[in-house]
Amino acid sequence: MKVAVDAMGGDNAPEAIVKGSILARDEYNLSVILSGKEKEVKQLLEKYTSSFNKIEIINAEEVITNDDKPVMAIRRKKDSSLVVACNAVKNKEADAVVSAGSTGALLSGGTLIVGRIEGIQRPAIGSLIPNMSGGFALLIDSGANVDSKPEFLYDFAMMGDIYLKKVMNVENPRIALANIGAEKSKGDKLTVETYELLENTKLPMNFIGNIEAREILQGKADIIVCDGFVGNMILKTLEGTVLELMKGLKNELMSSTRTKIGAALIKPALMNFKNKFDYSEHGGAPLLGVKAPVIKAHGSSDEKAIKNAIRQAKMCCESNVNELIEESITRR
Amino acid sequence: MKVAVDAMGGDNAPEAIVKGSILARDEYNLSVILSGKEKEVKQLLEKYTSSFNKIEIINAEEVITNDDKPVMAIRRKKDSSLVVACNAVKNKEADAVVSAGSTGALLSGGTLIVGRIEGIQRPAIGSLIPNMSGGFALLIDSGANVDSKPEFLYDFAMMGDIYLKKVMNVENPRIALANIGAEKSKGDKLTVETYELLENTKLPMNFIGNIEAREILQGKADIIVCDGFVGNMILKTLEGTVLELMKGLKNELMSSTRTKIGAALIKPALMNFKNKFDYSEHGGAPLLGVKAPVIKAHGSSDEKAIKNAIRQAKMCCESNVNELIEESITRR
Numbered sequence: 099m100k101v102a103v104d105a106m107g108g109d110n111a112p113e114a115i116v117k118g119s120i121l122a123r124d125e126y127n128l129s130v131i132l133s134g135k136e137k138e139v140k141q142l143l144e145k146y147t148s149s150f151n152k153i154e155i156i157n158a159e160e161v162i163t164n165d166d167k168p169v170m171a172i173r174r175k176k177d178s179s180l181v182v183a184c185n186a187v188k189n190k191e192a193d194a195v196v197s198a199g200s201t202g203a204l205l206s207g208g209t210l211i212v213g214r215i216e217g218i219q220r221p222a223i224g225s226l227i228p229n230m231s232g233g234f235a236l237l238i239d240s241g242a243n244v245d246s247k248p249e250f251l252y253d254f255a256m257m258g259d260i261y262l263k264k265v266m267n268v269e270n271p272r273i274a275l276a277n278i279g280a281e282k283s284k285g286d287k288l289t290v291e292t293y294e295l296l297e298n299t300k301l302p303m304n305f306i307g308n309i310e311a312r313e314i315l316q317g318k319a320d321i322i323v324c325d326g327f328v329g330n331m332i333l334k335t336l337e338g339t340v341l342e343l344m345k346g347l348k349n350e351l352m353s354s355t356r357t358k359i360g361a362a363l364i365k366p367a368l369m370n371f372k373n374k375f376d377y378s379e380h381g382g383a384p385l386l387g388v389k390a391p392v393i394k395a396h397g398s399s400d401e402k403a404i405k406n407a408i409r410q411a412k413m414c415c416e417s418n419v420n421e422l423i424e425e426s427i428t429r430r
Numbered sequence: 431m432k433v434a435v436d437a438m439g440g441d442n443a444p445e446a447i448v449k450g451s452i453l454a455r456d457e458y459n460l461s462v463i464l465s466g467k468e469k470e471v472k473q474l475l476e477k478y479t480s481s482f483n484k485i486e487i488i489n490a491e492e493v494i495t496n497d498d499k500p501v502m503a504i505r506r507k508k509d510s511s512l513v514v515a516c517n518a519v520k521n522k523e524a525d526a527v528v529s530a531g532s533t534g535a536l537l538s539g540g541t542l543i544v545g546r547i548e549g550i551q552r553p554a555i556g557s558l559i560p561n562m563s564g565g566f567a568l569l570i571d572s573g574a575n576v577d578s579k580p581e582f583l584y585d586f587a588m589m590g591d592i593y594l595k596k597v598m599n600v601e602n603p604r605i606a607l608a609n610i611g612a613e614k615s616k617g618d619k620l621t622v623e624t625y626e627l628l629e630n631t632k633l634p635m636n637f638i639g640n641i642e643a644r645e646i647l648q649g650k651a652d653i654i655v656c657d658g659f660v661g662n663m664i665l666k667t668l669e670g671t672v673l674e675l676m677k678g679l680k681n682e683l684m685s686s687t688r689t690k691i692g693a694a695l696i697k698p699a700l701m702n703f704k705n706k707f708d709y710s711e712h713g714g715a716p717l718l719g720v721k722a723p724v725i726k727a728h729g730s731s732d733e734k735a736i737k738n739a740i741r742q743a744k745m746c747c748e749s750n751v752n753e754l755i756e757e758s759i760t761r762r
Contacts, residue, residue, distance in 0.1 A: 286576035311666035334643035360695025
């Protein structure tokens with residue numbers, strides 16, 4: 099098994115990417131292709147490992163940044179680390195792609211180069227949201243598509259279901275529709291019509307109805323289905339609130355000698371608390387509905403997060419997620 | 431000035447409602463009409479005040495609950511505390527309505543009984559979101575409408591602008607559109623078209639472009655405009671995250687003797703931190719676009735929150751928010 103890794107994508111690239119790739123190779127017995135500026139990547143490899151076994155470099159001189167327009171960047175920057183990594187999958191030199199770079203560019207690369215699975219109109223990004231009880235939920239779509247149709251959301255549910263069962267080993271995942279109320283009749287046109295589709299599915303999906311945004315962190319559902327605009331709002335509101343609260347709490351704790359002593363005493367508890375929201379443990383967010391596993395690692399990924407994202411790519415390959423999605427299309 | 435207060439709506443009704451009404455009468459020199467079960471309300475008034483000056487009761491034997499279907503409840507429960515309060519405004523016996531009961535029912539009562547302002551297709555709920563720096567933003571629409579059109583969102587911005595300027599005394603409020611990215615071209619069809627409308631407005635509105643959900647608590651905008659489905663997702667995700675984090679933090683702090691001592695030391699700081707998210711300080715959420723001030727107090731309102739919601743109703747009346755909205759329609 100070979101995973102193509104975009105060595106230049108992400109806030110900590112290329113160092114964290116190269117280190118994470120070495121860790122993944124050593125731990126999971128797989129091969130890694132690093133696409134990026136050869137000289138730079140080679141220097142880092144020499145610095146962090148004594149063996150080049152199962153690690154190769156494909157040179158790519160360009161880098162796609164968050165400022166680039168995704169579709170245009172994929173079309174024009176043919177020699178970028180991301181395009182080169184996606185092409186490696188297209189040309190069967192690699193089995194999967196991992197990138198911590200621009201989400202939009204990876205989405206375009208996944209759709210335009212790796213290619214959509216026939217019958218899937220819109221590939222979607224599934225993001226794992228950790229909750230306070232140590233579990234998580236898959237939010238799909240968390241930002242790939244806007245102006246979705248009911249059939250798209252139905253497919254998001256179907257793809258998320260396969261991913262959770264096969265890759266995350268969740269038995270009979272509870273699928274819920276993000277909505278403004280619990281009743282079937284609640285919500286906008288899209289949600290009401292999607293409810294109807296999910297309720298009447300012929301696939302073995304465990305649809306449990308609507309979930310309100312307030313309940314998302316309570317672990318009531320394993321898969322939360324929504325349009326990408328809505329999913330982005332949920333995910334970013336959640337991330338922003340956690341960040342601002344932690345910052346606000348820190349300020350309060352540093353406000354007097356008394357609170358500083360208190361803060362020192364609760365530090366291990368606070369770290370424990372913070373770790374519950376550590377996204378890097380779960381790897382990255384899969385782009386589901388394309389012909390090979392495409393994993394988006396968080397932009398701020400460190401080596402551990404990259405290692406986990408590569409593990410996730412491996413698990414997607416081994417569990418045949420993409421083949422199972424293709425198969426489900428005929429039965430939906 | 432007379433404010434009609436739904437004495438039976440909310441988790442702590444009728445006690446907190448009656449107490450809050452007495453406080454408001456005493457502090458703001460206004461008259462209150464309490465609609466609800468006369469005997470019960472009278473007993474509470476006798477318990478908490480020695481003077482019935484400027485407080486009257488209108489008997490209403492029915493109560494609308496969160497389980498009732500809003501529109502149907504408004505039509506059928508003619509003798510409910512909410513319908514009676516709304517009718518008091520319609521019949522010019524009161525100048526404004528306050529309720530801590532079902533949001534949907536108040537929305538229906540406001541729209542069907544108090545009545546839409548001519549030219550406003552969709553009244554909207556504006557919710558104040560406090561941020562860590564002590565400020566707040568008005569999220570409009572936070573849940574009244576789904577499947578909005580660009581013109582609706584434009585009107586939400588216009589109404590929020592007037593409300594913030596006149597009632598909350600914010601000078602030149604910064605209006606932003608909730609979106610998945612900063613660029614004008616980002617987002618779904620609704621958002622892209624609303625951007626165009628807001629950018630070209632003839633009204634003196636300070637439109638600053640898109641805001642991502644991650645930035646909402648950072649105080650970058652004073653008014654956040656969105657469809658009610660999206661607004662509900664933002665508001666409920668935010669509330670849910672704050673609640674779950676506080677619960678999770680509490681659990682961690684109670685986990686050992688060491689952390690318990692630490693917790694005792696930081697308690698004042700924690701309270702201070704918690705107070706920043708105290709919604710009751712700001713009163714309630716106005717339903718904008720109806721012919722008289724209609725204020726939704728939080729379901730869990732205590733007497734202080736009710737008092738503040740009544741103050742807010744008074745301020746809406748005094749600043750002629752509704753007349754100003756009517757006037758703006760002709761110039762938009």
